[in-house]
Amino acid sequence: MNPVPPSPTALAAEHFLARQSFIELKARERAELLVDAGTARELAGPFDRISSPWLAAQGLVPQADDGVVIVRGAMNARPVVVISIEGGFQGGSMGEVSAAKIAASLDLARKVGEQGTPIPAVLVFESGGVRLQEANLGLALTGEIHRAMLALRRVVPVVGVIPGMVGCFGGMAIAAALCSHLIMTREGRLSLNGPEVIEQEAGPAEFDSHDRKLIWEITGGAQRYAAGFADELVEDDVQTLADALRAALARGVPARHRSERVGEFLERIARIDDPLRFDSAMLRDLFAGLKTDERHVSR
């Protein structure tokens, strides 16, 4: 008697059960699972106890790693630095210490790189943006992250992933836009201003911060991928994400980064006659054809 082949539904269920959610992991576990087994080494970790000097005076409890995990290790058996932001501490916000950890790591990766051995970077974005409790230092050091990314990505790829649930906002959304390759999940969100800030500054008619459907339609990973702002949309699964990151690293530095394609974007934005009638379907048409990489959805 021939064995009965498993039904497609059963296969899908099996696949679902075999998945390991990346989103549910903490920043440290994420970084350790992304690098090749046994290669993770954390730098400026919790035992170094460098925490924010600004929070205690505001009645907030600082954390010994300030919510950023820096791990050196290997991917594809080549050195890499993984920078993973912990969304569970102060919303993954960028304060003096957390932002300095990212900027300094990117600078070190480049300096080693300039001596002939490139160290690419992987950034796991989980950030509400600048930490308002350290406002202007957070802002300035976020600018240093941008500078360091721009210098590093000339030599080696700087690959970003926005897994969710916090998403990626403010100055870190600008950082995400500077990546050589950006990966998102459907649970990830990417935007400059959060809905609450837009509502506060421009009123609920401009953006109703309680309209969850609207928020996801504009900022969610599926929409960002469809419009060409993200290079890849992947499922929430550790192995799938790690494979996508390895493939992106192997692809190397793109001939031109998205943020350098000034003429093409200006020409397309000039075509928008009436921004008030603009919708997401128009958006997908607008930037279609700007995609250079062969983009695909990893399953």
Next chain:
Amino acid sequence: MSATSHADGRFTLKTESIPSSASRGRTWFEALCGASSASATVPSVLAGDADLSAERVRFISVVPDPSNRFPRVRKGEVGVEEGWMIAKHGRDVIAENTEAKRPIVAIVDLPGQAFGRREEMMGIFLSCAAAADMYVAARMAGHPVVSLVVGPAFSGGFLAHGYQSHRILALDDPGVLIHAMGQKAAARITRHSLAEWQQLSEKILPMSYDIHACAKLGIVHQLIKVASATAPDASDLKRVRARLSAAIADAREEINRPRQNETKPLRHRQASFEVAQRLAEQWGGPAA
């Protein structure tokens, strides 16, 4: 004409007679550079060239444009089109590829990035990234880049247009401020009352809305006293030109002799100094 800094961190001019397109950004641009030679397609971004110490300098400024088709940029915010346009005006200078690298001066007067639903849809984060990218590309190509902050400089707008400079100069004036977020929105996001937020921002140095705090933190390199930040006179202009020239000379010095890592921390930035030191110690060799 006098300046008023409102409780919500906004800034307005106390006069009814000036047209709504007038702004400090426009005033200082025209005073330093004359009329904009930028194309009329994006009138909210002024660009032009003028001499400073006998050298041709590119000036860029973002200004209000009351009839702009994007309503959320009409007060001078950096919107989707503005970010890309700043990038174009700077990249045109880089593309000249002449031996003498022309300086770029960003005149900064920004209520912030544009706050709008459609702006988010159209990827305003990428527009801001494109502007920041240009300024860093200019620096790496050897162009001195200097910012002159003449009004408010908020958040993502400032990260796009102003932060990525060799030197950031600011007028010493109550209408000049740099901040991550306006007071009302910041209070809301941090779940504070406005009064609580204001108290905290007076107590905690990096939260301050006072430009002197930015100078203490090393974000602003120099404050410039002027008789009027809104209607500069001849001596104001002379002083600002001299400071810009000096800042450009400093930038050239830095380009020719790149700074090594700082050996001692800035007074109010000890934690970030310690972070950089610790990471360098633990970094190890080129292998993983």
